Amino acid sequence: MSNLTPREIVSELDKFIIGQSDAKRMVAIAMRNRWRRQQLPPELRDEIAPKNIIMMGPTGVGKTEIARRLAKLAGCPFFKVEATKFTEVGYVGRDVESMVRDLMEIGINLVRKEEMEKVKVKAEKHAEDALLDILLPSSKPKQNGMGFFNSSEQQEQEVKPVADQSSTREKFRKMWREGKLDEREVEIQVTVQGGGVEIMSMPGMEDMGMQVNDMVSKMFPGKKKTRKVKTREAYEILIQQESDKLIDMDNVAELARERVEQGGILFLDEIDKIAGNQEGGGSANVSREGVQRDLLPVVEGCVVNTKYGMVKTDHILFISAGAFSYAKPSDLIPELQGRFPLRVELTSLDKDDFYRILTEPQNALTVQYKALLETENLSIDFSREALEEVAFNAQKFNEETENIGARRLYTIMEKILSDLSFEAPDRSGDSIIIDKEYVQEQLQDVTEDRDLSRYIL
Template sequence: MHTLTPREIVSELDRYIIGQQDAKRMVAIAMRNRWRRQQVAPELRDEIAPKNIIMIGPTGVGKTEIARRLANLAGAPFFKVEASKFTEVGYVGRDVESMVRDLMEISINLVHKEEGERVRVKAEKHAEERLLDLLLPNSPSGSSAATPVYAAGADGQVSTQESGSSTRDKLRKLWRQGKLDDRQVEVEVASSSGQNIGVMSMPGMEDMENQIRDMMGRFMPQQKKPKRMNVRDAYEVLLQEESEKLIDHDRVTDIARERVEQGGIIFIDEIDKICASSAKGGNADVSREGVQRDLLPIVEGSVVNTKYGMVHTDHILFIAAGAFHLSKPSDLIPELQGRFPLRVELSSLGKDEFLRILKEPKNALTTQYKALLETEGLKLEFADDAIEELAAYAERINTESENIGARRLYTILERVVQDLSFDAPDKSGQNIVIDREYVRQHLEDVVEDRDLSRYIL
């Protein structure tokens, strides 16, 4: 991430997200500031707080996608949570600190995977030797395989026995050529009895449930049971076991904690749902304000206890998002407003944006459908006039009913290619072009009937 300038970050985001340049520029600056903070003097580094962001805009305009792609670009642990999860009827929701624990779990998995790749070559070598031990139990293993075994004969003469070594080498060659994949072997597979213990949990106490499971898993002795499987599957099991032996789990925890504290991103969606409306409210508004006050110490910086140790939230970047149709950012409590100093408004999408979304991004919907149907041998093409018609229909439906932004393209495009998806196996080898007339035939009846379009599109 340190090699990318803000302009390059925006350019990378442009490959997947159409428009919303102001939001892209703001998050690019926020990410670059993280690298800049690492370059300043240590005594000043801890004083520089992240500039948290509130994205304001209707659903389906790219708020979540910007945050997710940014996290992928940075290789940083990223967690998305809906603020409405923290408040339900009677304020029975999840503990707000659970978002930090979940982020820590994601970071642990991320670093564990990286460490697994780092030790993979050595783990593959060890797993191969263990696999050959299963295939040829009485042969010498490892480096001793090439050492001759000396034995005294009946006449007192000493002879060398290299048959086991040569057989092992032949098996190794056959294994590497893939000729032993279907042979059956018996492998000792670990089975923890603690994992099968059921724990009754109450709403908001999922973290306690997980902690009890982990505690019971540690107390219960790990048992192994023999299991027959083919050689290829056995190799994967052995490779996983050897990787776990080579990975330093304390190091994984330390790196993961540092990544969370210095580079973690938490995306809080639907933050407008916990805003107390400007009008006089009752218990619901009290509940919403209680969630805000619980969020405040996490956002401004505190210490959260996780099963991997204490995690400081002072430098985690928080990106909040909301439509703010019935409320406004100023309805947040003043303390929380101050912790989200940057505001950016995302614009609604129209026909021109829909047209670009269908054609330009690397993962455009039209590209996805082409790839899906090509697996059946069906070559699908979208004519330019068909894409224009799809964009026009999406804008029209969003105007006449609920505006759900670019998500409308999913329902419309699925409706258009539904018949082709069903008949694709029977049309293998054909080339089909979807044009304007084809789109109109499949959408006109639904679009004209407004009551029906509300349920289908």
């Protein structure tokens, strides 16, 4: 990601998201600015704040997807949270600092997965040896009751069995690698969290409950439990155990904290719902403003205490989004507005956009449905006219009912293909072309009855 120019970032986003070029350009610049900041001398680097973004646009036009794909492209810890989940300090509800703790957990999992990949080869080798020890316990010179090894004469008598054991072990190794031992059952010890204490948390105070549970679990050591499993499953468990031995979790926590602080992305959705507006009541506006004032220190830059240590939020990138149908960015408190200097408006989707969404992205709905039905050996394809009819109906239903953007395509495609999905096991080997007439036939009942379309689509 560090080598990608803004133009290349936009090009990568174009593979999955249709349109919204202004928003893509803005997030690409924000990510490139992170790289530019790292090239500066330390005394200037700390002075440059991230350029936080507000995305404005109706639901289903790609706001969340842009941020999620950007984070995946960059390999950054990414966490999405609805601003409406938060309540002002002193009331029952989520604390705004909890989103930083959640982001840190994601960072830990991300770095841990990368570290496990680095030690994968060594862990697999150790796991294979441990599995062979279970399948074929090794013969070693035994101690007598006094704690001394047996006499040299007795040990010499054991040399031959040990050599035979080594030969047998290599035979077992070969059989295992060829998959001949996959169905054999073995007994393996696994660690289960001890204590058996579960602290129930009050609604809205789940974070505190999780912290107490974590503290209690550390007080009680894990217990060993013997399980009887197939060798293939035992091998996976042993790989996990060996990887845990090879990974330094203190180093993982340090790397994750640095990555969260320097590259983390927090996506604040529905931020318009906590913006004050003239139509709302006075008490409601006061409550919304309280949440904004709690958010302000986190966005400006503060230190949040997590179970992995203190995390600074000074350089975390905040991307906020909202429809802003009843409120506008200027309804946010001035201090919070100032922390989101970049504003971009996403456009509503029309029929042509829907058609492109069905055909162009790498993970297009048509590609997904084709792959799903091919698992039943049923081949389907869509004519251009059929997809144009789907796009036309998506726009029509969005206009007549509620505009939910590209999400409308999911409900329409599911309605069109429901019969084929049900009959697929009985039509194995068939090849079907879905044309315009088939689409119209499947949507006939909901297009003719507007009340019905409100419930089904």
